[in-house]
Amino acid sequence: MARVLFFVLLAFAWNGMTAQAGDQDEPKTVKISDSIFMAPVGGNVYMVTTSEGNVIIDTGLSATAPEARKLLTAENHGLTRYIILTHGHADHIGGISLWREPGTSIIAQRNYIEFVNYTTRLEGFFAPRNAAVFGHQRDVGPWAGNFGAKIDPTIFFDQQYEFTLGGVKFELFSTPGETPDHLTVWIPEYKTAFIGDNYDGVGIPEPKSFPNIYPLRGSEPRWALDWIKSIDKVLSLKPEVVLSGHGDPIYGNEEITRRLTRFRDAIQYVHDETVKGMNDGKDVYTLMQEIKLPASYDLTESFGKVSWSVRGIYEGYAGWFDTNPSTMYELPPSAVYTDLVELAGGPDPVTKLALEKLKAGNPVEALHLTDVVLTYDNKNIAALNARLQTLNYLKEHCTNYNESGWLDFGIKKAKESLAPK
Numbered sequence: 001m002a003r004v005l006f007f008v009l010l011a012f013a014w015n016g017m018t019a020q021a022g023d024q025d026e027p028k029t030v031k032i033s034d035s036i037f038m039a040p041v042g043g044n045v046y047m048v049t050t051s052e053g054n055v056i057i058d059t060g061l062s063a064t065a066p067e068a069r070k071l072l073t074a075e076n077h078g079l080t081r082y083i084i085l086t087h088g089h090a091d092h093i094g095g096i097s098l099w100r101e102p103g104t105s106i107i108a109q110r111n112y113i114e115f116v117n118y119t120t121r122l123e124g125f126f127a128p129r130n131a132a133v134f135g136h137q138r139d140v141g142p143w144a145g146n147f148g149a150k151i152d153p154t155i156f157f158d159q160q161y162e163f164t165l166g167g168v169k170f171e172l173f174s175t176p177g178e179t180p181d182h183l184t185v186w187i188p189e190y191k192t193a194f195i196g197d198n199y200d201g202v203g204i205p206e207p208k209s210f211p212n213i214y215p216l217r218g219s220e221p222r223w224a225l226d227w228i229k230s231i232d233k234v235l236s237l238k239p240e241v242v243l244s245g246h247g248d249p250i251y252g253n254e255e256i257t258r259r260l261t262r263f264r265d266a267i268q269y270v271h272d273e274t275v276k277g278m279n280d281g282k283d284v285y286t287l288m289q290e291i292k293l294p295a296s297y298d299l300t301e302s303f304g305k306v307s308w309s310v311r312g313i314y315e316g317y318a319g320w321f322d323t324n325p326s327t328m329y330e331l332p333p334s335a336v337y338t339d340l341v342e343l344a345g346g347p348d349p350v351t352k353l354a355l356e357k358l359k360a361g362n363p364v365e366a367l368h369l370t371d372v373v374l375t376y377d378n379k380n381i382a383a384l385n386a387r388l389q390t391l392n393y394l395k396e397h398c399t400n401y402n403e404s405g406w407l408d409f410g411i412k413k414a415k416e417s418l419a420p421k
């Protein structure tokens, strides 16, 4: 249940994104061709019809899956012969039970097993973080700890798998990226590729954002080089139609190549610059500040952020230790904040400095200073107000969806401390 909530929230994130494009209407079936239909319901659900029954690609979120089923069965009532899961996020696997019939085969890439076990194992960690950033009520524990997820697929493959149904050949490839279990479905006859969520930022209205290589809500490393290789695999198929887990179809090989190449090259650039900086002995914060995506890539940072990705890649490769002996030990820098506040003459001068920093256009320094004061006294009204002012300033200047969610969370916490129930 908690895992479901986790991805309900993720899907809300996407709804928020698509809403920006003015897409507030009731979902309607999108007819891609005579035999491919898409139900865009917080995670696209696809139906491929054949003379021997249907193939369902992704099943949506459990909350919205019935809507997808209603839309798609209005187009075709054929038997569900296969369900293919592009990956194990719950906005793709929530409707399996609605489509499964006796004899339905369910296919996933083999890493699906560990991936869904991992999200289930850590649901007590993930649920409140997702509730925080997406502004929802957190699910209720207690969390059971290390236990297994329900595994629905009946067929697993490592690199490649293919089958033919009603004369239509389906080729499946392992294409790790956003998750380690990602797969791509390729139908050569229709020159159509279903790529799951490996193309982030889809649907706003042209995908323009750098991907979420490191999601702040927490994730295993999303390996940049795997992701690049997977995009290359899709490009090598020379598709005329690319269908994603969210957002609109992309038509025409020229347009597909333009968008996917730009996306791949941007990931490659950030990866390579990070590796270069690591080998030059630069620390992670220096690289987070230095590495900027050249304007020629023409991508925004409305969903993923380059600086977070730099840190994700850096620490994905090297872990957390930064060679400073101070950081080897259990005590964090905040262990001496209280002493520093006393040395400064109490909380007031530090709060004053925070506000001066904010006024001078250094809101992150201001935020750090409020951390210092609030470690000394977490109910300090002046410091809480300075913090609230700083967070509101950051929020006003924020253009990134995820950053905005965490700023809202900080604002909410500061307000709660100022007006305790």
Ligand SMILES: [Zn+2]
Pocket (backbone or CB within 6 Å): 043, 089, 091, 092, 197, 245, 246
């Ligand atoms: Zn998704």
